[in-house]
Amino acid sequence: MKSTFKTSVAALVVAVGIQPALAHHSSAGFSEGTKVVSGTVKEFQFRNPHSWIQVNVTDETGKVTEWSVEWGSPNQLGRDGIRPSTFPAGTQITIKLRPDLTGHPIGIFVGAKMADGKIVGKWSDE
Amino acid sequence: MTTRSLATGLALCASFVIAPAGSYGQSPALTPFDKLPDWSGTWAMTGGTVFDRATQTGKGGSIDPGVREHPPYNAVYEKKYAEHLKLRDEDRYPDVQTNCGVPSGFPRILNLPDAYEFVVRPDVFYIIAENGGNTMRVYTDGRKLPGKEDTWGTYTGVSVGHWEGDTLVWETVGLKGDRDNDSILDRTGLVISDEAKITTRMRKIDAQTLEAQMAIEDPKALTKTWNVTKQFKKGKPGLFLYDYGCAENNRNPVDPATGQTHTLGSDGKLIK
Numbered sequence: 001m002k003s004t005f006k007t008s009v010a011a012l013v014v015a016v017g018i019q020p021a022l023a024h025h026s027s028a029g030f031s032e033g034t035k036v037v038s039g040t041v042k043e044f045q046f047r048n049p050h051s052w053i054q055v056n057v058t059d060e061t062g063k064v065t066e067w068s069v070e071w072g073s074p075n076q077l078g079r080d081g082i083r084p085s086t087f088p089a090g091t092q093i094t095i096k097l098r099p100d101l102t103g104h105p106i107g108i109f110v111g112a113k114m115a116d117g118k119i120v121g122k123w124s125d126e
Numbered sequence: 127m128t129t130r131s132l133a134t135g136l137a138l139c140a141s142f143v144i145a146p147a148g149s150y151g152q153s154p155a156l157t158p159f160d161k162l163p164d165w166s167g168t169w170a171m172t173g174g175t176v177f178d179r180a181t182q183t184g185k186g187g188s189i190d191p192g193v194r195e196h197p198p199y200n201a202v203y204e205k206k207y208a209e210h211l212k213l214r215d216e217d218r219y220p221d222v223q224t225n226c227g228v229p230s231g232f233p234r235i236l237n238l239p240d241a242y243e244f245v246v247r248p249d250v251f252y253i254i255a256e257n258g259g260n261t262m263r264v265y266t267d268g269r270k271l272p273g274k275e276d277t278w279g280t281y282t283g284v285s286v287g288h289w290e291g292d293t294l295v296w297e298t299v300g301l302k303g304d305r306d307n308d309s310i311l312d313r314t315g316l317v318i319s320d321e322a323k324i325t326t327r328m329r330k331i332d333a334q335t336l337e338a339q340m341a342i343e344d345p346k347a348l349t350k351t352w353n354v355t356k357q358f359k360k361g362k363p364g365l366f367l368y369d370y371g372c373a374e375n376n377r378n379p380v381d382p383a384t385g386q387t388h389t390l391g392s393d394g395k396l397i398k
Binding site: 028049076105 | 387
């Protein structure tokens with residue numbers, strides 16, 4: 001039953017392509033283009049004013065960089081079907097984001113592809 | 127019990143019985159509940175947080191370079207707005223709310239993301255915005271607006287209103303406007319002054335849509351009345367609204383010296 005619920009949530013999220021605005025601060029310091037990073041979810045901070053997905057990304061030299069990926073308020077995301085359990089710690093994930101213009105490991109969430117192929121948010125090439 | 131204490135007790139009882147009827151009873155002039163429109167449920171503003179989309183130049187949101195609005199500003203306020211737009215384009219015009227401490231104020235409270243509740247009562251109308259959270263009160267109990275000497279500039283000012291059929295009409299004065307540089311209308315840098323007076327007409331234009339028409343008069347900032355319309359769509363039945371603790375996990379403090387918005391990591395340390 002639980003997995004059915006999660007599947008329904010994922011389907012809903014894909015269907016509506018939710019892209020909540022950053023309600024709390026400007027996103028002018030972020031690229032209009034997108035970047036894709038893959039890694040392991042460290043933590044999903046489902047708290048106001050914005051949600052943050054923390055992802056540990058390992059490069060070819062073995063260096064681990066923690067990315068901070070910002071999303072909408074949990075209030076709006078919650079009404080759109082997202083839950084604190086949407087990104088469990090330890091999950092392998094590929095995230096599409098709008099990267100910080102100064103090159104820091106920060107981005108605004110666009111979409112995510114889970115290991116089982118489920119899409120959360122917007123993944124326009126799908 | 128002595129005769130004296132009995133008399134004192136009776137006098138006290140009498141005062142409690144009489145006072146509510148004389149001081150707190152509902153005025154018969156108020157519009158009763160069953161004559162008020164049904165604005166129950168949850169609502170969400172349509173469109174982005176550009177305040178006046180009818181005068182918008184350029185596509186995108188209020189933080190996108192090239193996007194501006196055209197209020198009928200006088201030369202002084204047009205210059206001020208141009209300066210705000212320049213800072214916005216340099217990512218040095220932080221939202222006054224980013225440091226989590228001030229209300230959105232009016233009219234920005236009708237230009238917010240997330241959800242709303244509009245609470246209609248005979249004596250008062252409440253705007254409850256989840257984002258912020260922000261609250262505004264419009265008194266509809268027949269009171270008059272206070273005089274200028276009795277207002278001192280607040281974020282949402284003071285408002286009194288009345289019903290014209292299913293339309294709530296209210297006037298707002300006593301706004302602080304841009305007096306302290308901590309109240310804006312949106313992130314393009316729109317501001318009004320502490321002399322603004324706003325007349326709002328709010329009604330349901332269909333079962334799923336509420337509309338607020340605002341006529342902004344501001345002799346200090348505007349050359350003529352600035353008319354702005356905002357609409358709100360009804361949410362699906364059964365949706366919950368939640369609290370919004372802006373300081374709960376604010377990882378974006380603003381540097382007051384540069385106006386730049388920083389980002390903290392999950393450990394609370396500065397990333398940039």
